[in-house]
Amino acid sequence: MKKIRFMKIMIINGPNMNLLGRRETDIYGEISFEQYLKRLRERFPQIIIDYFQSNIEGELVEAIQKSGFIYTGIILNAGGYTHTSVSLADAIRAISTPVVEVHISNIFAREAYRHSSLTAAHAVGTISGFGLDSYRLAIEYFLEKTKD
Numbered sequence: 001m002k003k004i005r006f007m008k009i010m011i012i013n014g015p016n017m018n019l020l021g022r023r024e025t026d027i028y029g030e031i032s033f034e035q036y037l038k039r040l041r042e043r044f045p046q047i048i049i050d051y052f053q054s055n056i057e058g059e060l061v062e063a064i065q066k067s068g069f070i071y072t073g074i075i076l077n078a079g080g081y082t083h084t085s086v087s088l089a090d091a092i093r094a095i096s097t098p099v100v101e102v103h104i105s106n107i108f109a110r111e112a113y114r115h116s117s118l119t120a121a122h123a124v125g126t127i128s129g130f131g132l133d134s135y136r137l138a139i140e141y142f143l144e145k146t147k148d
Helices: 033-043 057-066 079-083 086-094 133-145
Strands: 007-013 047-053 073-077 099-103 123-126
Touching: 007 057, 007 133, 033 047, 033 133, 047 057, 047 133, 057 073, 057 086, 073 133, 099 133, 123 133
Parallel strands: 007 047, 007 073, 073 099, 099 123
Antiparallel strands: none
């Protein structure tokens, strides 16, 4: 059996993710992110999963910078900033921790302005359209990546 190294994951959520479970439930589902985070921690007890959410671009940049040299991986859902933020893209490029970009909805099945991502080019990959399970899939990527 392969041994998994110590793992510490930071989840960073951007604007409006604090409204999950209440906002556009037909797109984003009916549970809050805090409820889902509890499920993730129960499913992956061997992993430290930290969480940060902000509606403010600069705070997201700071969270990436602070996490970017001490975590095994970062899972980033930058919300609307995905499509507009050069600053977030630069922050991802500046750190050594790998970032997986996630989206709850399939951004390519939505409005045309959501089809581009300024941050994706600096992430190791993008997961889109699997609901909140996009976060679980990102964690599973990091688990596979860290196996001996």
